[in-house]
Amino acid sequence: MKPLTAAYIRQIISGKLVHGKDDLLIHHGAYRLKQVKHPHTILFLQRKIVRWERLKPFFPLAIVTDRELEVSERNENLTIIKVENLQEAYWKFINNYRASINIPVIAVTGTSGKTTTKEMIRHLLSFNRKVAHTNSTNNSRTAHLTYLLGMDDTTEAAVFETAVGAPGDITNAAAYLKPTIGIITNIGEHHLNYCKTLEGYIAAKGEMCTALQPNGVLIINADDRNTKKLDLKSFTGTIITVGIHAKSDFRASDICFSHEGMYMTLEHQQRKYRMLVPGLGEHQIYNALAAIAAVHQIGMGLADIAVHFRTFPTINKQLQVVEGVNGATIIDDTWSITTTSLQAALRVLEKLGSNKKKIAVVGTITDLGSWGYVIHERAGEIIAESKIDVLFTIGKHAKIMAETVSKKGAAIEVHSFTNHIRAYELLKKMATEDTIILIKGDMFSDAIKQLSTLSRKRISG
Template sequence: MARITGGTLVRGEPERVLQSVNPGYWQSICHNQLFLVNRLVSWNKQMEALKNNPPAAIILPNELPLPPLPTRVAVIRVPRASSAVWRLALWNWKQMKVPVIGITGSTGKSTTTTMVDAILKQTHRVVRTHGNLNTFFYLPTYLLRLSPADDILLLEMGMSSLHNIARQCQVVRPHVGVVTNVGEAHVGSLGGLDQVVRAKQEMIDGVRPGGILFLNADCSRSQQLSTRHFQGTICKFGIDQPADIQGEELQYTKEGMRFYARVEGRRLPFRIPLFGEHNVSNALAAIGVVRSLGVPFPAIQRGLARMRPLHMRFQVIQGRQRRTLINDAWNASPSAMQEGLSVLKKIAGNQPAIAVLGDMHELGQYSRFAHTQIGKQAASLNLDGLITFGSQAKAIASAAIANGLDSRQVTHFTNRRALIRFLSQAPENAILYFKASRKLHFERIVQRLT
């Protein structure tokens, strides 16, 4: 370990065997691990965790003092902790020969990743992305987790800037690549929709020669992606437009969606415990991915039916007074909010449909237009209630009224407590849909109503 990380063993037995590497997660230290001190986390928290549960060894940057740990804990000194992590991750990656699946997209990449994982884990050992830790910065975490027993590396590839996906692909070179769609997410930070297209193009350019690429036939901006130089197989999934994996006869049920998929000359039924056509699109992408790995159709049907919905992604919760709360507040982009409102209206039926919408961030100059478009859609759906919160979301309320939604059905709030009091008086049996950017923490509002 000292040699691989470019460090010096200053204490400990050189022949001691280590069973795993902990890249700085102080909450989950094990006695047989090599723990890498994380410079981005509180030193005091790490010291307390190391004292309470000493690992087998630690990697310590030269500038930090040697902590008062038992002498049995080996110590490797390194010039830079970040370099040590990457050197060790790349060394481990070179020992592995596993297929890599890379999934990106403005919306749906987490859900698609979860669907693929739910199918594969029935018969494979999968190392996959967790939460929103999906940028180049976190890639070493997953490379370090790989062991000879693992079969597949499943990566959700997000990006905080241009070249982020490209840098991930330069390291792992996916065998299978997916672009779920190209939308407005991060348009503000990237500087325009053309830059979003450029960012997603990095996945196409990053798939290894001879690989397989899955693209959304229904997404107009995905048509701007260039496949001219792609050296592999291109497969399209879609519902409205002709595709290699075609979704048909979509049906809303109490448990989620039922649909047929026409794939490889066969027409097969599937069901998912999620609502919305956009989630059927995600499922079609997942079907294509796992079929490219040889997974039989019965296993795909079981995996999709049994998948567990992601936390705060159209999560259906029983609220007080027989109200249904839909927590879709993990994050928000215009296309995702539009999809959510359409689903709300479809599943509400005769029950009151109430949308609780907050600011959508990272839209830059596109922000005013995007919030106004959401207001127009709310008016066209004739929602029973539209509640908005936040300085930018006020444009949603104004646009809804301007486009014909009864002003008595629209309320804007700037105070969270007042908003919660108002929502607690919502009609019994109502369906309340919550959507906003992550920084607004709408999940706390949902918790107060359950």
């Protein structure tokens, strides 16, 4: 955070100095007690009673309040500022601080590919810029405040992941970050427990349009079916499209797999660039196209992008290919699962396993609420249309996928399990050097994670 005096902040929020010193230098901000972790923090405090012993280790400290505080001892290292309305004061502070940061800020949302696209952008920009960015997938309100105040005069660009768990999430993130470039990687079927319907989920993703500044840039996937349903009539900024099949501003063609990843020809403004995209799957090409469009928008040349992309490290447990039990090939894709990412993973399995026995091990899709049966049934339909040989499902709801595949009459051997132990026992019997196994689930599924770990342990053992 840029160092600011208590006096400067007090003027911004129209506050009155009740106690302490105006010249106290502020380096950190917080709106909850548990967020206070350093001295020289300004805390926007909603409580009336404070356990001062909890805060004393972080003195000198400034507190903004709209209440009368019960202070047992008047410490000179404590500054108290009184305001009429705490929430109004807080947002005046936030808006003023964001206005002082004049850099490109990229926000990435989408059903799948958010983290990879964000990491690609961070990787490319970091070669010649200091970049603020989302830490892993931490995109809560608390994190957004931390990211905003983490930017200062040395920050040259920022890229943040803005997930949708419920309507308003992107709008909330934008209130802090005010992105200048927004990316919607794709829109599948997820988080319907809060968004209620697919249309509600599409609308929640569409908040990116209003989150951007009037002259902002929106990057969208021209091939994505649900993205085409977004209402973009009122968007006054610039729209940039990426795609493989549809006509688009950044288009990939001549895609081929290699041991390094995938090669593609990037077509942009009637020029062509051959470049390597580390990772596997058509969805990874879309992630790369969105990242390329974003960094090119803020001045990075396509020739430089092609050079720097070669060193992008693929993310652990995202279609990670390793040797497995009995010499089989394992595709570990246990980072997350949606119907969109499941379909992408199955395509990779088909591509890599063209001459092998193909087994898919699939876990439960979470965060679906009352939509659980419908979405798992849809996942089953996707699997039934694939060219795999054997399906394992693990979990009560995942069994819906297995039942759907059987009902469809697909030529797929189907097995359902409630735990990973029995699944692994059968998997071990089936696995050979001529077998390729996709393990697909998310980081919150212990059964899937343990099965993946067990498979890897067999190798080193």
